[in-house]
Amino acid sequence: MATAEITEDSASTDDDRAGSDDEPARQEPGSQTQQIACNVDQAGNGSIKGRASSQDAARSSASSGAQLKMSGSSSSSRAGLQNARGRQRPSSQAKVETGVGIGEAEPLRGLKFSFLCLSGVDDSVSPRTLCDISQEFSFVEWGVNFRADKQGKEPRYASLAWLRQLREEIDRRQQTGKFAPIHFAAHLGGEYCVDVMKGDASLVRTLWEDYGFLRVQLSPTRVHGVNSSQLRKYLASLKSVISALPQVEFVLEVTKETRGLSFALMDDPQPNLAFFFNCEGQEPSPSPSSSSRSHAPENGPSLASSENGVSEKAARELRSSGPGGKEGDANSSGSRAPTPPRRPPPCPHPGIHVGYGGCLTADNLRDELRRIAAAVDDPRRPVWIDLEAGLRSQGPGRHDEFDLGKVWACIRIIFDLGLPRPRPSYAAAR
Structure with missing residues (x-):
């Protein structure tokens, strides 16, 4: 079995996505919630070992996040909650105004909203703050980028030490009994993505069992450090991984590069498969750390090479390291575009969970959100949105920093709109 090696790096994720017309058929997935039970042992080699738990992580419905209370939060987290405190969920009959709820003729009225995915969390934000926010707003999902050559070394890629701290914080809250499930999504690039495409489920299994990641996004594109030529020939091996882990929702990024593979999967979709669309035909604005990425050599980690790549090694290290081990979207999600981006319609089958990103701030x-709702135009289809670059700030002493002010602004918009949400637990409903 292959496994991946997590080394400490970090980088941004940018991507130009194309629309899709192909059709899949599958049951509605929605999204997953899981109580994350994490314990980390310490090893002085800068890697993490997770204590493998054979049990399926407990899944529980999260409240809608309308209860706004806070205890022991960080100052930024407390400030955000205080700003939202006292706000009432607007009526669906409310007059459509900027910042006010959903009106009768409003496209958002028919949007089945699942998650606000806030991606690129890294060492600049404390795990405690993430937990505080998640316990108040159940529609928030945190996207954690994984790429072996960048982990802990660049913004947007949390270090292994940070992941250890996150697990310890979750353990602490579980022990006190004051804990609400937290949504996490692992965004795999580089060799981690390569190994999954080649049929290696080990890293994904470890992220699910030991770290509570219930969704895994694959971005097999050049901007994410993957040679994307001939992706379609990995259709069978990727489907085998998806089938092996029905508790995890796999997300494939739909781009011009991945079109062949994406459409083939849409023709015969699996129940735990979802698709993520970036703004079509829009080139994301380069960020300080994305220029080197966008010029990554096309012969970078290839699906045709690197047998039993780093995934096997990383899963092994995630399972064996000890306490104290070290540890967008912009993948164009937050890129700014001079004109409104085109939001492609999703594949025709209504049950498939779909996400949209690119040019979001x-x-x-x-x-x-209104343009996305109009493009989807289907009250049966669960939809999430993803921001990464739109959550970053630049400036003196702030190099591509994860900006909690922007995070709170996005949360407030979703909360004030009172968007309807589908069932809170994807896996439990299957």
């Missing part, structure tokens, strides 16, 4: 989120 707190400033345009409300309008883009």
Whole structure:
């Protein structure tokens, strides 16, 4: 079995996505919630070992997040909650105004909203703050980027030490009994993505069993450090991984590069498969750390090479390291575009969970949500949105920093709109 090696790096994730017309058929997935039971042992080699738990992580429905209370939060987290405190969920009959709820003729009225995925969390934000936010707003999902050559070394890629701290914080809250499930999604690039495409389920299994990641996004594109030529020939091996872990929702990024593989999967979709669409035909704005990425050599980690790549090694290290081990979207999700991006319609089958990203910021989120809702135009289809670059800030002493102010602004928009949400637990409903 292959496994992946997590080394400490970090980088951004940018991607140009194409629309899709192909059709899949499958039952509605929605999204997953899981109580994350994590314990980490310490090893001085800078790697993490997770204590493998054979049990399926407990899944529980999270409350809608309308209860706004806070205890022991960080100052930024407390400030955000205080800003939202006292806000009432607007009536669906409310007049459509900027910042006010959903009106009768409003496209958002028919949007089955699942998650606000806030991606690129890294060492600049404390795990305690993430837990505080998640316990108040159940629609928030945290996207954690994984790429062996960048982990802990660049912004947007949390270090192994940070992941250890996150597990310890979750353990602490579980022991006190004051704990609500937290949604996590692992965004795999580089060799981690390569190994999954080649049929290696070990890293994904470890992320699910030991770290509570219930969704895994694959981005087999050049901008994410993957040679994307001939992706379609890995259809069978990828499907085998998806089938092996029905408790995990796999997300495939739909781009011009992945079109052949994406459409083949849409023709015969598996129940735990979802698709993520970035703004079509839009080139994301380069970020300081994305220029080197966008010029990654096409012969970078290839699906045709690196047998039993780093995934096997990483899963092994995740299972064997000890306490104290070290540890967008912009993948174009937050890139700014001079004109509104085109939001492609999803594949025709209504049950398939779909996500949209690219060119999203707190400033345009409300309008883009309406455009996405109009493109989907199906009250049966669960939809999530993903921001990464739109959550970053630049400036003196702030190099591509995860900006909690922008995070709170996005959360407030979703909360104020009172968007309807599908069932809270994807896996439990299957």
